[in-house]
């Protein structure tokens with residue numbers, strides 16, 4: 001099966017599920033074009049493609065509106081040595097199980113937690129998200145985040161009074177990943193090499209770790225509000241947090 005260079009990945013630059021798909025593509029070395037949209041405007045690209053959320057991968061006639069399907073598609077096309085899913089059935093099942101765990105528990109909690117902390121001041125959040133972005137995006141993001149914040153808060157149950165609940169869920173998920181790391185036979189979540197499990201955890205934990213080296217999230221932890229900084233620093237110091245930061249340092253080339 002050949003790979004066409006007109007492969008298009010529709011994203012929001014700072015979306016963590018988009019980062020999961022983008023990292024898988026970057027790791028594979030396969031050529032693609034990122035089509036990055038700001039929140040809500042992304043619907044102009046995803047709805048015509050037949051989806052709603054980002055990421056969406058369009059590869060010829062194949063349209064994949066889900067990060068796990070994208071990762072599996074990319075993995076089938078990736079050259080040997082650039083695969084993220086092990087061949088062995090037991091290891092492969094362990095990786096897919098962890099990927100699903102992270103999709104359900106890490107990605108949801110990190111997103112709702114950061115929004116519950118930041119969206120009571122959506123203008124300020126828009127300014128932070130604009131950090132390091134082109135001037136037009138920098139100008140649009142504060143009013144745009146102000147406009148979309150009520151919908152985001154509703155969709156992700158990110159009301160400010162829920163922030164402790166989301167922080168608790170995040171800590172539980174990090175504890176679970178820490179246990180899986182301790183049980184692994186090697187320095188990765190499954191064995192002795194980087195897999196989709198490590199990538200998915202690191203990408204989906206990013207809103208709660210603000211990892212240096214993240215291509216779409218350029219908010220240094222030093223500039224974050226005190227309460228955010230405090231939990232980011234706490235989670236960064238856990239075994240799971242240290243693991244995610246190491247994955248960004250060692251495996252997040254572009």
Ligand SMILES: N[C@@H](CCC(=O)N[C@@H](CS)C(=O)NCC(=O)O)C(=O)O
Pocket residue numbers: 012015016017018052053054055065066067068103
């Ligand atoms: N299960 C999906 C979840 C993707 C997702 O939640 N994307 C969010 C951004 S991180 C989104 O597009 N939200 C806006 C919307 O649904 O309109 C996947 O893994 O791709």
